[in-house]
Amino acid sequence: MQKIKTLLIEALAKIDGTDAKLLELTAATQLAFGDFQTNVAMQHAKKLKKNPRELAQEIIQAIPENDILQSVEVAGAGFINLRVRPEVLGAEVVQLGQDTNLGIPQSGKGQRVVIDYSSPNVAKTMHIAHLRSTIIGDAIKRLHLASGYEVIADNHIGDWGTQFGKLLVAYKTFPKPEDISEDSIEYLEKLYQNFNNRAESEPELQEQARAELVSLQKKEEPNYSLWKQFIQTSLKEFDEVYQRLGIQFDTVHGESFYNDQLQSLVDELKHKELIRESEGAQVAFFENDQYPPCVIQKGDGAFLYATTDLATVRYRIQTYQPKRIIYVTDSRQKLHFEQFFSIAHRAGWHCDMQHVMFGLMKFAEGVVMSTRKGAVIPLRDLLDEAEKRAFQVLEFVDYPDDEKKEIARVVGLGAVKYQDLSQNPASDIVFQWDKALNLQGNSAPYLHYAYARVRGIYAKHQEKFPEDSLENASIVPQLEIERDLCLYLLQFGSVVHRATQTCKPNLLADWLFGAASRFAAFYNQAPILKEESSAIRHSRLRLAMVFSQCMKQGLYILGMDTLERM
């Protein structure tokens, strides 16, 4: 609350030697301490050679007369605890509900961000290991949009590289897999698996694959057309999954898009003396050998992953002039990103580049998943199972079938997304069905349920008190839980801001859970429709409405829909 901060700054100004820049006002860590707290006295005490509690007392006395604060006191080692008058707190919440951004600072206004995520490989079914990049990336995109950034979501698909040589060999010379439609991704995947299985005993196949790849790179037919066909088949499949996940990209520039920029990139780096020949290849080195050398062009003239990524950075900066570029990939690629970020900076392509990494997804046995051998869980199956489980819960509920299906869709999809978004992405995940599809406790249905309940109250209120208007209703928190909920809702904007800046959707997920859990307690302790005093009824209902607004917006940012009932 800026008003309180202003009061404290005025107070500090009256005390010699204090620095208002050090002032931090945070939400109280415990309800019993009040609404807000500051450590400013303790921070200054040593420098001023004063007892922190006495200094805190001095600061309190210097706070100007005002009609905002209800009480201010010194506690503990020198904390200053502040409590706001209930009607002031309520007015803030009313104002929050009227703000179209719900208090989210529009810090990205006029700035552009490129987000690179999902990026599946062509000819492979999307499976559960793709989930993290896709879902986290989408949430980061929505966070930036909510903070006012202009976002370019780019799906940098793997549509170029050695797997196409293998695919071409298998497509042209192997017997056709039966019972699988040729324009399906399963077909391509089967070819790929067959190739890998046979290549173990027939090493000459690898040589053939290389030859086919060279031919493709020269755009020779029929390889070039087949390649395009493989991509079309894959994109069709990807789009189905994305549509189901509610995810949209602004551009889909695969690796192949940068092919004809690679030579000029190498030339530019050479010209800037960032790479030099070493053992036959063009290699970038790093100051003090901070990182191992990075090969930009192979001895045989071929380009690599780093080459494409650098060309991509150059292209994005030239084309979009973004403030930030964010990459969402697993943690194994960390070194690679550090290397090419460093090269890009030295090449003068300035932009805030961030690698948002997440751990691997493993099975319980600890085996890393691999498409090469088969044994993976397709994303489709995961979503189907999620919806099935959500549907089972509704078995005896008396809703129309269509609505049940829609509820199961929203809840199932939400559960899958929330599972990934609610934890810090950095650590590895051991995949377990029950955990991934958890429907109880700290999970998506808990959030959906809270929302559905508050909407239920609103709908009932419309029936029961049709003449009631909330237009002029004010919020005056009376119970402890009402005050708590008010204070919590007021943090929504700064939480979204922090989640955006740090690219950590789990901060928002945490907040939503905290909001839902406070609402559940409020719901229990503070009856709304049964309340006879219309002033209290209005106050509570309006508070509940602001809660629902924040929930809806927060869930939306995490890529989740809401339900009026469930």
Place this chain on the structure above:
RNA sequence: GCACCCGUAGCUCAGUCGGAUAGAGCGUUUGAUUGCGGAUCAAAAGGUCACAGGUUCGAAUCCUGUCGGGUGUACCA
């Protein structure tokens, strides 16, 4: 070998730009007389924040070292 990430309750994890008594969920135990929706709520039990030093008014958080787990380490992506 070197670099990076991780180590918090029985399990899965928050919290890490230093702040008061370290928090959730699951599981366990107990309670809520169809409740403005029980996919819920109230409560109990459960911790040397891997270990050892250091920095300071104050450390799960910052620094150093040790142990344990993971990942990466020039022509794969």
